[in-house]
Amino acid sequence: MINKTIPLIFERSTPGRLGYQLPNLDVPEIPVSELIPEEYLRVEEPELPEVSELEVVRHYTQLSRINYAVDVGFYPLGSCTMKYNPRVHEDLAALPGFANIHPYQPESSVQGALELMYNLGKHLATISGLEATTLQPAAGAHGELAGLMVIKAYHTHRGDGQRTEIIIPDSAHGTNPASCAMVGYNVVEVPSNERGAVDVEVLKGLVGPKTAGLMLTNPNTLGLFDENIADIAEIVHDAGGLLYYDGANANAILGIVRPGDMGFDVVHYNLHKTFSTPHGGGGPGAGPIVVSEELAQFLPGPVVHKDAGCYCFSMPEHSVGRICSFYGNFLVYLKAYAYILSHGSDGLRAVSETAVLHANYMMRSLQEYYHLPYDRICMHEFVLSGKWQREYGVRTLDIAKRLLDYGYHAPTVYFPLNVEEAIMIEPTETEPKSTMDEFIEVMRKIAKEAKDNPELLTSAPQNTPLKRLDEATAARKPILRWSK
Numbered sequence: 001m002i003n004k005t006i007p008l009i010f011e012r013s014t015p016g017r018l019g020y021q022l023p024n025l026d027v028p029e030i031p032v033s034e035l036i037p038e039e040y041l042r043v044e045e046p047e048l049p050e051v052s053e054l055e056v057v058r059h060y061t062q063l064s065r066i067n068y069a070v071d072v073g074f075y076p077l078g079s080c081t082m083k084y085n086p087r088v089h090e091d092l093a094a095l096p097g098f099a100n101i102h103p104y105q106p107e108s109s110v111q112g113a114l115e116l117m118y119n120l121g122k123h124l125a126t127i128s129g130l131e132a133t134t135l136q137p138a139a140g141a142h143g144e145l146a147g148l149m150v151i152k153a154y155h156t157h158r159g160d161g162q163r164t165e166i167i168i169p170d171s172a173h174g175t176n177p178a179s180c181a182m183v184g185y186n187v188v189e190v191p192s193n194e195r196g197a198v199d200v201e202v203l204k205g206l207v208g209p210k211t212a213g214l215m216l217t218n219p220n221t222l223g224l225f226d227e228n229i230a231d232i233a234e235i236v237h238d239a240g241g242l243l244y245y246d247g248a249n250a251n252a253i254l255g256i257v258r259p260g261d262m263g264f265d266v267v268h269y270n271l272h273k274t275f276s277t278p279h280g281g282g283g284p285g286a287g288p289i290v291v292s293e294e295l296a297q298f299l300p301g302p303v304v305h306k307d308a309g310c311y312c313f314s315m316p317e318h319s320v321g322r323i324c325s326f327y328g329n330f331l332v333y334l335k336a337y338a339y340i341l342s343h344g345s346d347g348l349r350a351v352s353e354t355a356v357l358h359a360n361y362m363m364r365s366l367q368e369y370y371h372l373p374y375d376r377i378c379m380h381e382f383v384l385s386g387k388w389q390r391e392y393g394v395r396t397l398d399i400a401k402r403l404l405d406y407g408y409h410a411p412t413v414y415f416p417l418n419v420e421e422a423i424m425i426e427p428t429e430t431e432p433k434s435t436m437d438e439f440i441e442v443m444r445k446i447a448k449e450a451k452d453n454p455e456l457l458t459s460a461p462q463n464t465p466l467k468r469l470d471e472a473t474a475a476r477k478p479i480l481r482w483s484k
């Protein structure tokens with residue numbers, strides 16, 4: 001448990017205490033004023049904590065202990081795939097032959113690294129059922145940007161530049177419309193039907209000569225598989241548009257169904273969600289995209305190709321250009337490659353079967369306690385609604401805060417936007433059943449508390465170092481430094 005009275009490092013400060021020891025100077029001392037022009041010199045001493053090494057160590061260790069992480073406990077943050085990432089991949093990424101190479105080295109001296117990138121691209125192509133890969137994008141949203149740039153280049157190349165619209169369902173991840181705007185496309189929203197899937201009849205009326213494409217994730221962010229995907233693909237293709245697959249959370253379909261077979265032309269994967277790189281806190285990540293043969297010529301580069309047994313970098317013929325410095329986040333590729341090889345095709349399929357089983361187990365265990373807006377078999381995640389609890393004056397936010405009191409990270413809340421009081425849970429394939437059972441028990445308990453003692457929820461959290469925050473202010477105006 002966290003010690004709530006941890007002194008901040010400035011509060012530990014004792015005048016004259018030092019955290020370092022330096023040997024005596026064995027060269028003549030030069031006054032600072034001779035080294036730095038007068039006007040740049042400080043007038044006052046900086047206000048720094050005066051602490052010993054031990055106090056610094058304790059300070060940072062205690063800070064790390066009030067952080068929540070997958071390594072600490074269950075982290076059911078839907079659409080984020082906060083699963084366990086095997087440590088052996090970190091060991092591989094730390095091997096000096098990988099960790100110490102430099103992007104300016106001649107290609108002949110890094111053939112192994114290039115081979116790895118080449119093979120990873122091939123594996124991702126196999127997994128997606130598409131042809132050509134670029135590993136360049138550094139995140140999922142960056143992959144979306146790259147993929148949409150490729151779609152735009154394709155239309156422009158064909159002299160079909162009047163296509164200005166991308167169709168996106170109302171359940172989409174927020175990065176999808178944002179990426180469209182970045183590329184200069186207008187977003188046309190297609191509503192979900194009563195099964196939580198794309199309303200095909202409405203879609204038919206939305207496509208036309210302005211349609212550049214459709215962006216979809218399948219299973220969608222409700223965790224539901226859209227069975228009409230073949231029809232959807234046909235409608236969009238017949239109108240001259242392309243299909244973009246948001247494959248950020250691919251752990252529902254690996255080895256079971258391929259986006260290429262569903263009719264998609266472009267897909268991005270989040271290596272840092274599905275393929276074993278820890279994430280959160282800003283990276284590094286990787287969001288490679290895989291495209292059909294026809295689109296390969298537009299990919300951002302450089303990409304690795306194989307030429308007479310050697311691996312080298314090249315730019316695709318009509319490439320949209322570079323979108324990342326050097327060759328992207330190589331050590332993330334390495335972890336993904338290791339993850340794919342260590343699982344093999346059967347293992348990847350087992351990942352998905354397990355992720356889907358876990359989500360369905362949890363959904364069925366909770367549906368009597370929380371409203372389930374779409375009562376169907378779910379994929380790797382599911383969405384509940386807190387609307388029953390609202391009758392007792394409790395909102396989804398209060399349920400999420402109460403979970404913190406029980407030592408859990410909260411699920412994703414108020415997303416997707418088309419479910420009121422949404423609670424989006426993704427247990428992931430790496431959790432043992434016992435952890436899921438404990439969480440289910442706590443969720444049931446909270447449902448009971450909402451009825452019997454709603455105050456417990458509306459005043460939560462009580463057991464955390466900080467109580468309830470003004471979330472908007474905390475996000476927009478964070479106080480990141482100590483001050484008196």
Ligand SMILES: *Cc1c(COP(=O)(O)O)cnc(C)c1O
Binds near residue numbers: 175246
């Ligand atoms: C996480 C996620 C993204 C964005 O990925 P980043 O790496 O955070 O940019 C896009 N789409 C979906 C469905 C996601 O879950």
